[in-house]
Amino acid sequence: xxxxxxxxxxxxxxxxxxxxxxxxxxxxxxxxxxxxxxxxxxxxxxxxxxxxxxxxxxxxxxxxxxxxxxxxxxxxxxxxxxxxxxxxxxxxxxxxxxxxxxxxxxxxxxxxxxxxxxxxxxxxxxxxxxxxxxxxxxxxxxxxxxxxxxxxxxxxxxxxxxxxxxxxxxxxxxxxxxxxxxxxxxxxxxxxxxxxxxxxxxxxxxxxxxxxxxxxxxxxxxxxxxxxxxxxxxxxxxxxxxxxxxxxxxxxxxxxxxxxxxxxxxxxxxxxxxxxxxxxxxxxxxxxxxxxxxxxxxxxxxxxxxxxxxxxxxxxxxxxxxxxxxxxxxxxxxxx
Amino acid sequence: xxxxxxxxxxxxxxxxxxxxxxxxxxxxxxxxxxxxxxxxxxxxxxxxxxxxxxxxxxxxxxxxxxxxxxxxxxxxxxxxxxxxxxxxxxxxxxxxxxxxxxxxxxxxxxxxxxxxxxxxxxxxxxxxxxxxxxxxxxxxxxxxxxxxxxxxxxxxxxxxxxxxxxxxxxxxxxxxxxxxxxxxxxxxxxxxxxxxxxxxxxxxxxxxxxxxxxxxxxxxxxxxxxxxxxxxxxxxxxxxxxxxxxxxxxxxxxxxxxxxxxxxxxxxxxxxxxxxxxxxxxxxxxxxxxxxxxxxxxxxxxxxxxxxxxxxxxxxxxxxxxxxxxxxxxxxxxxxxxxxxxxxxxxxxxxxxxxxxxxxxxxxxxxxxxxxxxxxxxxxxxxxxxxxxxxxxxxxxxxxxxxxxxxxxxxxxxxxxxxxxxxxxxxxxxxxxxxxxxxxxxxxxxxxxxxxxxxxxxxxxxxxxxxxxxxxxxxxxxxxxxxxxxxxxxxxxxxxxxxxxxxxxxxxxxxxxxxxxxxxxxxxxxxxxxxxxxxxxxxxx
Numbered sequence: 001x002x003x004x005x006x007x008x009x010x011x012x013x014x015x016x017x018x019x020x021x022x023x024x025x026x027x028x029x030x031x032x033x034x035x036x037x038x039x040x041x042x043x044x045x046x047x048x049x050x051x052x053x054x055x056x057x058x059x060x061x062x063x064x065x066x067x068x069x070x071x072x073x074x075x076x077x078x079x080x081x082x083x084x085x086x087x088x089x090x091x092x093x094x095x096x097x098x099x100x101x102x103x104x105x106x107x108x109x110x111x112x113x114x115x116x117x118x119x120x121x122x123x124x125x126x127x128x129x130x131x132x133x134x135x136x137x138x139x140x141x142x143x144x145x146x147x148x149x150x151x152x153x154x155x156x157x158x159x160x161x162x163x164x165x166x167x168x169x170x171x172x173x174x175x176x177x178x179x180x181x182x183x184x185x186x187x188x189x190x191x192x193x194x195x196x197x198x199x200x201x202x203x204x205x206x207x208x209x210x211x212x213x214x215x216x217x218x219x220x221x222x223x224x225x226x227x228x229x230x231x232x233x234x235x236x237x238x239x240x241x242x243x244x245x246x247x248x249x250x251x252x253x254x255x256x257x258x259x260x261x262x263x264x265x266x267x268x269x270x271x272x273x274x275x276x277x278x279x280x281x282x283x284x285x286x287x288x289x290x291x292x293x294x295x296x297x298x299x300x301x302x303x304x305x306x307x308x309x310x311x312x313x314x315x316x317x318x319x320x321x322x323x324x325x326x327x328x329x330x331x332x333x334x335x336x
Numbered sequence: 337x338x339x340x341x342x343x344x345x346x347x348x349x350x351x352x353x354x355x356x357x358x359x360x361x362x363x364x365x366x367x368x369x370x371x372x373x374x375x376x377x378x379x380x381x382x383x384x385x386x387x388x389x390x391x392x393x394x395x396x397x398x399x400x401x402x403x404x405x406x407x408x409x410x411x412x413x414x415x416x417x418x419x420x421x422x423x424x425x426x427x428x429x430x431x432x433x434x435x436x437x438x439x440x441x442x443x444x445x446x447x448x449x450x451x452x453x454x455x456x457x458x459x460x461x462x463x464x465x466x467x468x469x470x471x472x473x474x475x476x477x478x479x480x481x482x483x484x485x486x487x488x489x490x491x492x493x494x495x496x497x498x499x500x501x502x503x504x505x506x507x508x509x510x511x512x513x514x515x516x517x518x519x520x521x522x523x524x525x526x527x528x529x530x531x532x533x534x535x536x537x538x539x540x541x542x543x544x545x546x547x548x549x550x551x552x553x554x555x556x557x558x559x560x561x562x563x564x565x566x567x568x569x570x571x572x573x574x575x576x577x578x579x580x581x582x583x584x585x586x587x588x589x590x591x592x593x594x595x596x597x598x599x600x601x602x603x604x605x606x607x608x609x610x611x612x613x614x615x616x617x618x619x620x621x622x623x624x625x626x627x628x629x630x631x632x633x634x635x636x637x638x639x640x641x642x643x644x645x646x647x648x649x650x651x652x653x654x655x656x657x658x659x660x661x662x663x664x665x666x667x668x669x670x671x672x673x674x675x676x677x678x679x680x681x682x683x684x685x686x687x688x689x690x691x692x693x694x695x696x697x698x699x700x701x702x703x704x705x706x707x708x709x710x711x712x713x714x715x716x717x718x719x720x721x722x723x724x725x726x727x728x729x730x731x732x733x734x735x736x737x738x739x740x741x742x743x744x745x746x747x748x749x750x751x752x753x754x755x756x757x758x759x760x761x762x763x764x765x766x767x768x769x770x771x772x773x774x775x776x777x778x779x780x781x782x783x784x785x786x787x788x789x790x791x792x793x794x795x796x797x798x799x800x801x802x803x804x805x806x807x808x809x810x811x812x813x814x815x816x817x818x819x820x821x822x823x824x825x826x827x828x829x830x831x832x833x834x835x836x837x838x839x840x841x842x843x844x845x846x847x848x849x850x851x852x853x854x855x856x857x858x859x860x861x862x863x864x865x866x867x868x869x870x871x872x873x874x875x876x877x
Contacts, residue, residue: 144401145409145422147468164358245754249761256355257760265422266413267348267472274760274812276349311408318402 003134003301006085007103007110009326014112014136016103019085021050023101023112024331033087035114036098037062037177040331050074050082052089054097054212058177061204074099076125092116093127094283095178096209102130110134111297117282118289119148122189123182123214127293135299136326139307140284141262148262148286154279155183155190158258161277162234169232169252173241173259173275176202178283180238181209183260184216186281187236197222197232199239199248224251241273262286291315306331337466339367340375340440341473347484351756356486360494364521371440373516376495378440378477380488381589383515386447388459388478390416396460397423417475424463424471438465441516443474489587499524504541504728507588511538536607536658537577539584540665541728543609543655545718545735552736553699553719560723562669563694563702565709566716566737567652568627568832569613570634574651576602577661583612594636598649601687604679609655609726610691613713614647617689624652624713627846628834653680654691654718657726665726669734672726706738715832716740742829743871745770745863746854748780749824752802753813755787762795763802763814766850768826772841772865780818781841781865786828789849797853798824823859827852833871843868 007016013025021031028045035041035051037058042051044063049056053073060067074080074089076099081087089099094115101112111132118127141148162170174180180202187196195218198206203221210216222237232252243249244257259275262282270278285293290312294302302323304312309325316323343363350356360379364372377383397406397420406423413419438446443462450458459478463471476482492510496503501524512533513520522528571586581602583592592599598612614630616622625647632647633639656676657665664672680690694717696702706717716739724734747768755764765787769780790798801816801824808815817823829851836844843865 143409143412144405145413145419147422149468164362165355245761247761255760267345267418268414270349272811274754274756276351276355277346278349308408308412311405314402314404314408 001106001108003108003110006105006108007112007134007136009328013328014326016082016085018105019082019087019103021082021085023103024114026331031082032068033082033101034059035092035101035112036094038095038115041114044068048072050080050087052076052097052099055099057208058097058205061208062177076128090128090130091125093118093121093124096124096181096212096214098124098178100128100130102132108133110136111299112136113138115140115284116293117285118293119151119282121182121283123178123185123209129293129297131297132299134301134303135294135297136303136305137290137294137312138284138331139290139304139309139312141282141286142290142304142308142312144287144311146262146265146286147288148265148282149280151182151186151281152190154260154281155186157277158187158236158279159190159192161256161258162236165254165256166234168234168254168256170234170236170277171244171249171252171255171257172236172238172279173244173257173261174238176240177205179260179281180240181206181214181216182283183279183281184219184238185214188215188217192236193217194235195220197235197237199237199243201240201243202238222251245274294321337437337440337443337470337473339363340371340378341467341470343375344473344476344482344484345469347486353490356490357494357497360486360491361498364495364498369518369521370516373518373521374440374444376491376517377515378482379484379486380491382488383444383477384448385444385477385480386450386455387480388455390479392456392459393417393420393475393479396420396456396463399460417479417481418472420463421468421472421475424468437467437470438462443477447478487587488589492588495520495524499526505530507539507541507728509533511582511584511588511590535577535580536661536663537575537580537582539573539575539582539588539590540607540657541588542571542573542586543726543728543735544730545720545737546730546732548719548736548738556699558697558699558702560721561719562722563696563705564654564691564718564720565694565711565714566718566739567611567613567624567691568713568715569611569630569652572610572612572651573657574598574602574608574610575658576607577605577658594633594639595649596639597644598651598687601684603683605660606656606679607658608651608653608676608679609657610651610653612649612651614649616648617650617652617686618692619685619689624711626713626834627832631834648686650687650689652689652691655726667725668723669720669726670722702738707740709740739831742831742851743833744827744829744851745867746825746857746861747783747828748818748859748862749798749801749816749826750780750782750818751813751815752798759795762799764795764799766798766826768828769818770841770863770865770868780859780862783839783841783843783865783868784828784830784845784848786826786848786850789829789851790853794850794853797855818859820860821858825854825857825859825862826850827854833868835872841865841868843872 012027014023022029023033024041025032031048032046033050037055042059044067047069049068050072056071079088086104088102092098092100092114103110109132111130115138116127174183197220256276258277260279260281263269264278264280302316304325305328313323346359409423410419492503492506495506519531523530573584575582581599583595583599613624615625656672680688719736721734747770749766750769751767752763753765767782767785769782771778772781805817806814828848830845830848832846834844
C-alpha cells in the first residue's frame with residue numbers, strides 16, 4: 001500500500017480514508033483524532049473525538065461541556081482499532097496531554113507527531129520516538145537559525161532583570177496553554193518563591209495543571225487591590241501577550257515586557273513586538289532537534305506539515321531522505 | 337565578551353533612557369578593566385578595530401553550510417551579522433562556558449594585531465569560541481554596524497551615575513584619553529587622582545543657554561547684555577593644537593571625518609565654539625543655506641567630492657575657550673570675543689566667519705528684531721551677558737536663547753501607534769494630516785508624526801478616541817476615523833519646515849509636537865497643505 005492511501009492531506013486536515021477519521025482537523029468532521037489541546041489543532045464541533053484524557057479535559061475547559069458529540073480517551077501506548085486501522089498515542093513532549101499518533105495498516109506505519117519538542121519539560125511527559133515508515137513532522141522552527149538555549153538561562157535573565165529594575169512590574173507574555181505553566185514551573189525551579197500573579201485567562205488552565213500534580217507555587221490573580229497599589233512593584237506577572245497591549249496592563253508600575261517564545265531568538269521579532277526582555281523558551285523543536293529526531297527515527301520518508309517546510313525538506317534532500325511538504329493550512333503555532 | 341554582548345542585547349530592546357542608564361552603569365560597575373573601557377569605546381564610537389567585509393563573513397559561513405539553507409535563513413532574519421551568529425556551526429548546544437570565552441579586550445587586541453592574510457582564520461576561530469549572542473556583538477563590531485541608540489552623551493551620563501562625578505568633568509577627560517580608559521575608571525572609582533591631560537585639543541563641555549521665559553528679561557538691564565543671531569545649524573567645537581585638529585558635535589561626538597573641508601582649513605591653534613552651517617560665509621557674500629541642506633552632510637562617516645562641492649560647510653564662530661593652549665574661559669564674553677575676532681581675521685575667509693553682534697537698546701526692540709530676522713536661516717537671537725565667563729552646562733542667567741515663535745497648524749489625526757515602556761498600553765504616537773487638493777477632490781494627506789506635547793490626562797482622551805474609532809489595523813498601527821465632519825483635530829506646533837522627497841505631501845516638519853487638543857474643531861476646519869507649502873516658499877524665497 002502507498003502511504004498516501006492510508007493518510008493524505010485534505011482541506012479539512014490529514015485524512016485516513018480507510019479508518020474514516022481526520023487528524024487535527026481545522027473544520028468540523030465526523031471523527032477527529034486530536035494530538036493536543038492548542039486551539040489550532042483542537043477545535044470544537046466534531047461528532048466524535050479521540051484524544052488523551054488530558055487533551056479531552058483541556059478541550060472541555062476551553063470550549064465547554066458540549067465541545068464534541070462523543071469523546072473517547074486514549075492511554076499512551078494503548079492500541080485502538082478504528083474501522084480496521086490500528087492507532088496508538090505516544091507522548092510528544094509539547095504540552096500537558098500532547099501526543100503523537102501512530103497509524104498502522106497492513107504493516108505500514110505513519111506517525112503524525114503533531115507539535116513536539118525534545119527539551120526537558122517537567123510539565124509534560126517526554127517525547128517518545130516511535131519507529132515508522134513515514135514520519136510527519138512539524139517545522140515551526142525549521143530553519144538553521146533556531147537554536148533554543150537552556151530555558152533556565154533564559155529564566156536567569158528574568159531574575160537578573162528583577163534585581164536590576166526592582167521598581168518595575170515584569171510582565172511575562174506566555175500563551176495560556178502549556179507555555180505559561182512551564183514558565184511558572186521554571187521560575188520556581190530557579191529558586192524564585194515570591195507570589196506570581198496571573199492574568200484571568202490563565203486561571204483555569206493553571207488550576208488544571210496544579211490538579212494534575214504540577215506544582216506552580218503561590219499563584220495569585222493579578223487583580224487590583226485598592227488598599228495596596230504597590231503590590232505589583234517588582235512582581236512577576238504572567239499573561240497572554242495580547243493582554244499587555246490592552247488597558248489591562250495599565251495597573252502595573254512601569255511595566256517591563258518580557259515574552260517567552262521561540263520566536264524571541266530573532267532580535268527584530270522582539271523589537272517589532274515591543275518586547276524589552278525576550279526569553280527564548282519554546283515548546284517546539286529547534287533546528288538541531290528536528291534533525292536529530294529524524295536521524296533517530298530513521299523513517300523511509302518524511303512529510304513536513306506546518307512551519308518552515310522548505311528548509312527541512314531541503315536538508316532531507318541533502319541527506320537523501322525522501323521528503324515532501326504537505327502544505328497544510330490553519331496551524332498558527334498558538335503554542336509558541 | 338559575554339558581558340558586553342548581554343549589554344548590547346538589552347540596550348537594543350530598552351526604549352527608555354533611564355533603563356539604558358541603569359544597564360550601562362551596571363555594566364561599567366561590574367565589568368573589569370580593560371574590557372569595560374573597550375566596551376565604552378565601542379558604544380560611544382571611539383573604538384578602533386580592524387574591520388571585516390561582509391563578503392568574507394559570508395564565505396566563512398558557506399565553508400560549512402549549504403548555500404540554500406543559508407539563503408533561507410538570511411531571508412528570514414534579514415540581518416547578516418545576526419544570521420551568521422545564529423547559524424554558525426556548533427550552535428548553542430556546545431558552547432564554551434561564559435568564563436572561558438574570549439574577553440572583549442582579547443578580541444580587540446587580537447584583531448588589531450593581525451596581518452592581512454591572518455584575518456580570515458582568526459575570525460573563524462573567534463566565531464567558534466563565542467556563543468550566539470557574543471558572536472552577534474563581535475560581528476557587529478567588526479562590520480562597524482553597531483546601531484543601538486546609545487550616544488556618547490548617554491554613556492557619559494552613565495559613568496556619572498555610577499561615580500557621582502559631574503558629566504562635564506568626565507567629558508573633558510574622555511576626549512584626552514584613549515581606550516580602554518583605565519585612568520578614567522580609576523578616578524571614577526576613587527582609586528586614583530584625576531588624570532592630567534597633555535593637550536587642550538580635546539572636547540570641552542559646552543555652555544548652554546536657557547530659553548527666555550515670561551518675566552525673565554524685565555529684571556535684567558539690556559546694557560549688560562550682547563545679542564547675536566541664532567543660526568539654524570548645529571553647534572560644534574573646533575579643537576586644534578600641536579597638529580591635532582578635531583571637530584566635535586555639542587555632545588562631544590567626533591565628527592572630524594565628515595567635514596574635511598572645514599577641518600582642513602584650520603590654520604590656528606585653540607578651541608573655538610561656533611555654529612556649523614553650509615553655504616557661504618558672510619565674508620564671501622554667499623548666502624547661508626538651510627538646515628535641510630546641512631542635513632545632507634550630517635551623520636556620515638565619510639564624504640564624497642561631490643558632496644563637498646554641492647554642500648560646502650563653514651563655521652560661524654562665536655566663542656573662544658582656549659587661545660592656543662591658554663585656557664581663557666574665565667575671561668569675559670567680550671574679551672574672549674575680541675581675541676576670537678583676531679583669530680578669525682586670519683583664518684580662511686570661505687570657511688570661517690565671526691557671528692555678528694546685533695545692536696539693541698531695549699528688550700522690546702530686541703523682541704521686534706527677533707520676530708523679523710533678516711535671513712530665513714535665523715531662528716531667533718542669543719542673549720549673552722557681556723561679563724560672563726564660559727561655564728559648562730546650562731546655568732540660568734548668563735546666556736539666553738530667544739527663538740522666534742513656533743509655527744502652528746491644525747491637523748487631523750489619521751493613524752495612531754502604541755508607545756513604548758510606560759506607554760505600551762497607550763496609543764501615543766500620532767500621524768496627522770492636512771487637506772490637499774487631489775484629482776479625487778480634497779483629501780487628508782499625512783504631513784507628520786508627533787508623540788509628545790500632551791499631558792497624561794490628554795493622552796487618556798487621545799487613546800480613548802483611537803480605541804473607539806479604529807477603522808483599520810496595519811500591524812501595530814491603527815487608522816482612525818477622519819472625515820470632514822468627524823475626527824480628531826490636533827493643534828501641532830513645530831520649529832520649521834523642510835521640503836521632503838520622502839513624504840508624499842512633499843514637506844517635513846521639524847520638532848513637531850501636539851500643542852493642544854482641538855475638541856472644539858471639526859476636521860473640515862483643519863489647515864490645508866497650501867498653508868504649509870507657503871511657509872516653505874517664504875523660507876526659500
